[in-house]
Amino acid sequence: MANPATKQTKPTKPKNQARTSLKRKRDDVDVEALEKAVEDLDPKEVVTDFTDLPLSGPTKEGLKGAHFVTLTDIQAKAIPLALKGADILGAAKTGSGKTLAFLIPILENLYRDQCIGRDAGLGAMVIAPTRELAIQIFEVLKKVGGKGGHLHSAGLLIGGKPFQDEQNALAGMNIVICTPGRMLQHLSQTSSFNADSLKMLVLDEADRILDMGFQKDVDAIIDYLPRERQTLLFSATQTKRVADLARLSLQDPEYISVHEAASKATPTNLQQNYILTPLSEKLNVLWSFIQSSKKSKILVFMSSAKQVRFVYEAFCKMQPGISLLHIHGRQKQTARLEITTKFAAAKMACLFATDVAARGLDFPAVDWVVQVDCPEDADTYIHRVGRTARYNREGRAVLFLDPSEEEGMLKRLEQKKVPIEAIKVKQKKQQSITNQLANLCFKDPQLKYLAQKAFTSYAKSIYIQKDKDIFQLDKLGLEEFATSLGLPGAPRIKFMKGDNAHALKNTPRQQFSESDSSDGEVDGGKAKKAEVRTKYDRMFERRNQDILTDHYTKLIREEDDSDIPPNSNTNKPLAGNSNGEADDAADESFLTVKRRIPTSADLPDHEEIPDKRPKKLVTIEGAKAPILIDSKRAEKRLGSKKALLKFKEKGTRLVFDDDGVAHPLYEMEDEDAFRAKGVPEEQRKRFIEEAALRVAEQDVDDKVVAKAMRKEKREKRKEREKAERDGGKGAVVVGGGGAEHEDGGDAFADFVKDAQLSDVEQEEQTAVEPPKKRKKKWFEDDDDENGEDGGRASKKVGFAEPETLEDLERLAEGLLE
Numbered sequence: 075m076a077n078p079a080t081k082q083t084k085p086t087k088p089k090n091q092a093r094t095s096l097k098r099k100r101d102d103v104d105v106e107a108l109e110k111a112v113e114d115l116d117p118k119e120v121v122t123d124f125t126d127l128p129l130s131g132p133t134k135e136g137l138k139g140a141h142f143v144t145l146t147d148i149q150a151k152a153i154p155l156a157l158k159g160a161d162i163l164g165a166a167k168t169g170s171g172k173t174l175a176f177l178i179p180i181l182e183n184l185y186r187d188q189c190i191g192r193d194a195g196l197g198a199m200v201i202a203p204t205r206e207l208a209i210q211i212f213e214v215l216k217k218v219g220g221k222g223g224h225l226h227s228a229g230l231l232i233g234g235k236p237f238q239d240e241q242n243a244l245a246g247m248n249i250v251i252c253t254p255g256r257m258l259q260h261l262s263q264t265s266s267f268n269a270d271s272l273k274m275l276v277l278d279e280a281d282r283i284l285d286m287g288f289q290k291d292v293d294a295i296i297d298y299l300p301r302e303r304q305t306l307l308f309s310a311t312q313t314k315r316v317a318d319l320a321r322l323s324l325q326d327p328e329y330i331s332v333h334e335a336a337s338k339a340t341p342t343n344l345q346q347n348y349i350l351t352p353l354s355e356k357l358n359v360l361w362s363f364i365q366s367s368k369k370s371k372i373l374v375f376m377s378s379a380k381q382v383r384f385v386y387e388a389f390c391k392m393q394p395g396i397s398l399l400h401i402h403g404r405q406k407q408t409a410r411l412e413i414t415t416k417f418a419a420a421k422m423a424c425l426f427a428t429d430v431a432a433r434g435l436d437f438p439a440v441d442w443v444v445q446v447d448c449p450e451d452a453d454t455y456i457h458r459v460g461r462t463a464r465y466n467r468e469g470r471a472v473l474f475l476d477p478s479e480e481e482g483m484l485k486r487l488e489q490k491k492v493p494i495e496a497i498k499v500k501q502k503k504q505q506s507i508t509n510q511l512a513n514l515c516f517k518d519p520q521l522k523y524l525a526q527k528a529f530t531s532y533a534k535s536i537y538i539q540k541d542k543d544i545f546q547l548d549k550l551g552l553e554e555f556a557t558s559l560g561l562p563g564a565p566r567i568k569f570m571k572g573d574n575a576h577a578l579k580n581t582p583r584q585q586f587s588e589s590d591s592s593d594g595e596v597d598g599g600k601a602k603k604a605e606v607r608t609k610y611d612r613m614f615e616r617r618n619q620d621i622l623t624d625h626y627t628k629l630i631r632e633e634d635d636s637d638i639p640p641n642s643n644t645n646k647p648l649a650g651n652s653n654g655e656a657d658d659a660a661d662e663s664f665l666t667v668k669r670r671i672p673t674s675a676d677l678p679d680h681e682e683i684p685d686k687r688p689k690k691l692v693t694i695e696g697a698k699a700p701i702l703i704d705s706k707r708a709e710k711r712l713g714s715k716k717a718l719l720k721f722k723e724k725g726t727r728l729v730f731d732d733d734g735v736a737h738p739l740y741e742m743e744d745e746d747a748f749r750a751k752g753v754p755e756e757q758r759k760r761f762i763e764e765a766a767l768r769v770a771e772q773d774v775d776d777k778v779v780a781k782a783m784r785k786e787k788r789e790k791r792k793e794r795e796k797a798e799r800d801g802g803k804g805a806v807v808v809g810g811g812g813a814e815h816e817d818g819g820d821a822f823a824d825f826v827k828d829a830q831l832s833d834v835e836q837e838e839q840t841a842v843e844p845p846k847k848r849k850k851k852w853f854e855d856d857d858d859e860n861g862e863d864g865g866r867a868s869k870k871v872g873f874a875e876p877e878t879l880e881d882l883e884r885l886a887e888g889l890l891e
C-alpha cells in the first residue's frame with residue numbers, strides 16, 4: 075500500500091475552471107443517458123465484463139487503467155442492485171473483490187447525482203474497522219476514481235494526523251473513508267461539517283463494526299445521518315441479525331450471499347491444517363516452522379500485542395535468517411503504515427501480528443497464515459486465513475491447537491463449513507529453543523519483562539474468552555508455558571474479584587477490542603488517563619539505570635499510540651484497541667501480577683524474601699566472637715587455615731632474653747630500677763648521646779664500605795674502557811646514531827649479541843651498586859669525588875649530617891619513634 079499521508083485530507087479540486095465547465099456540460103448529457111440505462115438495467119441479468127454495465131466514462135477509464143476487466147461473483151450481483159439504489163447485505167468469501175462492489179456504486183451514484191464540489195456536501199461515507207483497511211480502501215478509490223478522472227473530492231479520516239488539519243479539509247469532501255471513532259469525533263466537534271446530505275453509507279467488515287466493540291460509536295454516528303439514504307453492508311462473515319439491521323434502518327435489504335451454497339466458507343485454493351501441540355511447545359514449533367519456510371511470505375497471528383512484542387524481540391535476537399516484522403494496535407500510526415507497506419512489498423518475510431491485521435488487508439502473495447494462538451471464534455479464523463489465497467491465488471494456513479482446544483475449535487469450524495485437517499511436524503525438523511530463550515531472558519531483563527507481560531496477557535486472553543468449550547485456563551500447562559517463554563517460573567496472576575471482574579469474566583473479547591486504537595483517538599485520551607501504572611512500570615521508565623536503556627523505554631513507549639486527539643468525548647466501555655488487543659489499562663485494572671520474577675532491576679524495590687536456609691554458630695579458637703554458618707560453602711571455608719585467619723585476632727610479637735624467657739616487644743621497665751639509674755632527664759640526654767654515637771660510628775663504617783665499592787667500580791670501568799680501546803674482533807662500537815657492526819651479520823644475531831653484552835654490563839652495575847646500599851647514599855655523596863651521583867644530589871636536601879647535640883637529639887628521636 076502506498077503511503078497516502080500526503081494526500082489523505084486534500085480534496086481533489088478541478089485545476090482549470092474552464093475545463094471543468096466544459097466537462098460538466100458533457101457530463102450532463104452523459105448523466106441523462108446513464109440514468110436511463112440504470113433504470114433499464116435488469117439486476118438478474120448476468121454481467122461478466124465491466125463494459126457491460128451502465129458506468130460513467132471516468133469509472134470505465136479507471137477500471138481499464140487498473141486492469142479490471144471481468145467482474146467477480148459478488149461484484150456481478152451487488153453492483154447492478156446498488157446502482158439502482160437498493161440497500162444491500164453483501165456476503166462473499168475473503169479476497170473475492172467486495173471493495174469494488176461498493177466503491178463502483180459510490181462513484182456512479184454520486185456521479186449521476188452530480189455530487190461534486192464543496193456545495194454538494196458529503197455524499198458517501200465508508201466506515202472500516204481499522205486504519206489500515208481504511209487506507210487500503212482509499213487507495214483503491216484513488217486508483218479507480220481519481221485516475222479515471224472523477225471530480226468528487228475524497229478524504230481519509232482515520233486519526234493519526236492533527237485533528238485540525240482534517241477539520242479544515244472536511245468541508246469540501248464528497249466521499250469520506252473513515253474509522254468509527256474519528257468520524258464521530260468530527261461529527262460532534264467540527265462545526266463546518268455535517269452529513270445531512272449523505273446519500274450512501276457503507277460498512278466494510280460490517281459484522282465487526284456492528285459488534286459490541288464499536289456499538290456506541292456506530293449508534294452515535296447513525297444519529298447524525300439522514301434516515302433516507304442507501305446502506306451497503308459487506309463482510310465475508312455477514313451479520314443477518316435483525317437487531318443490527320434495525321439499528322441501521324435498512325429498508326428491505328437485498329441479501330447477497332454468493333458463496334452460501336458453497337461447501338466451504340473459505341477460498342477453494344486455500345489448504346488448511348492444524349497442528350496439535352501443547353501450549354508449551356508452540357514457540358518451538360513456530361521457530362521450527364519459520365526455519366523450514368525461510369523462502370516464504372508468512373503472516374503469524376497471536377492473541378495479544380504483548381505476545382507479538384515478545385516473540386518478535388526474542389526471535390530477532392535469535393536471527394532466524396528471514397526478515398521479521400511486527401504489527402499491533404499499540405504502535406504509532408506511522409510505524410504501522412511503514413510495516414504494512416514493507417510487508418506488502420516483501421517477497422520473503424515473516425510478520426507477527428495481532429488481529430489488527432486479520433480483516434480486509436490485501437497483502438499480495440502471502441504464502442502462509444500461521445495462527446499460533448487459537449482465534450476467539452470461527453469468524454476470526456476465516457478472516458485471518460483469508461489473508462492468503464486471495465483472488466484465485468493459492469495459499470496455506472496452519473492453526474496451532476493445544477489438546478484442550480482441539481475438540482471445541484474443530485466443532486466450531488465444522489459448523490462454519492471450514493475444512494481443516496490435522497498434520498504433524500516431522501521429528502527431524504523439530505527444534506527446541508527453550509534453553510536459548512531462557513538464556514536470553516537471563517541476560518536481558520527487558521526481554522524477561524516482555525516475556526512476563528506476554529505470559530500474563532495470554533492467560534488473560536484465555537480467561538476472558540466466552541467460549542468455554544474451547545478456552546479452559548485450568549487445562550493449560552501454564553508453568554510449562556512460562557518455561558517455554560524463557561522464564562524461570564510462572565508469574566502469579568491474581569484475577570480481581572468484585573463486580574467488574576465478574577462482568578468482565580463473561581464479556582466477549584470484542585469488548586476489549588473495541589476502541590480500536592486506530593480509532594482509539596476518540597476515547598484514547600480517557601483510556602490513557604485511567605491507566606494504572608504499577609511500580610514496575612515506573613521502575614522501567616527510570617532512565618538512570620544501565621539496563622533501562624533508551625531502547626527499552628522506546629520499546630515500551632513507542633508501542634503506545636500517541637495519536638490521541640485532544641477533547642475526546644466519547645465513552646468506550648473498556649480501554650482496548652482494535653481486534654482483540656486488550657491494552658495496558660484493561661490489563662492493569664483486570665489482572666494484577668502478584669509475584670514478578672525479580673530481575674536485577676527489581677532488586678531495590680523487591681520485597682524481602684524470608685531466608686529459610688539452616689544456620690548455626692561455630693566458635694573458633696582465637697576468634698573474637700562465634701561465627702554464623704549459613705551455607706555449606708561457609709562451613710567448608712572453616713577447613714582452610716588461611717580463611718580462618720580473618721576471624722582471628724592479630725598475634726603479639728615477643729622477644730626472648732638470653733635465658734629464653736619471652737617478653738613483649740616493648741616492655742615497661744620496673745620503675746624502681748629506672749629511678750635507681752638517675753634523674754630521668756639526664757638518662758634521656760645520656761641515651762641520646764649514646765644513640766648519636768652509635769649512628770656516627772655506623773656512619774664511618776658505611777663510608778668506608780661505600781668508598782671501597784666506588785673504587786672497585788671505577789677500576790672495573792677503566793678496565794672495560796681499556797679493553798674497548800684495544801679493540802677486538804666482534805666487539806661492538808656504540809655510536810650516537812646507533813650500533814655499527816664491524817663484522818656485519820644479520821639483525822637478529824646482532825640483537826642477541828647486544829643483549830648479552832647488556833647483561834654483562836648489568837651484572838657489573840649490580841655488583842658495584844647493590845640497591846640495598848643506595849639508601850645509605852644520603853651520607854656518602856660528600857665524598858663522591860667523581861660526582862658520579864651528581865644527579866641525585868638534590869635528594870640530600872633535608873638530610874644534613876648531625877653536627878650539634880640538638881641535631882643528634884632530633885635524629886635520635888626520629889629513630890626512637
Ligand SMILES: Nc1ncnc2c1ncn2[C@@H]1O[C@H](COP(=O)(O)OP(=O)(O)OP(=O)(O)O)[C@@H](O)[C@H]1O
Nearest residue numbers: 144145146168169170171172173174310434436465
Ligand atoms: N474484478 C476484479 N478483477 C481482478 N481482480 C480483482 C477484481 N476485483 C478485485 N480484485 C482483486 O482481488 C483482491 C481482493 O479484493 P478485495 O480486497 O476487494 O477482497 P475482499 O472480498 O474485500 O476481501 P476481504 O473479505 O478479505 O476484505 C484485490 O487484490 C483486488 O485488486
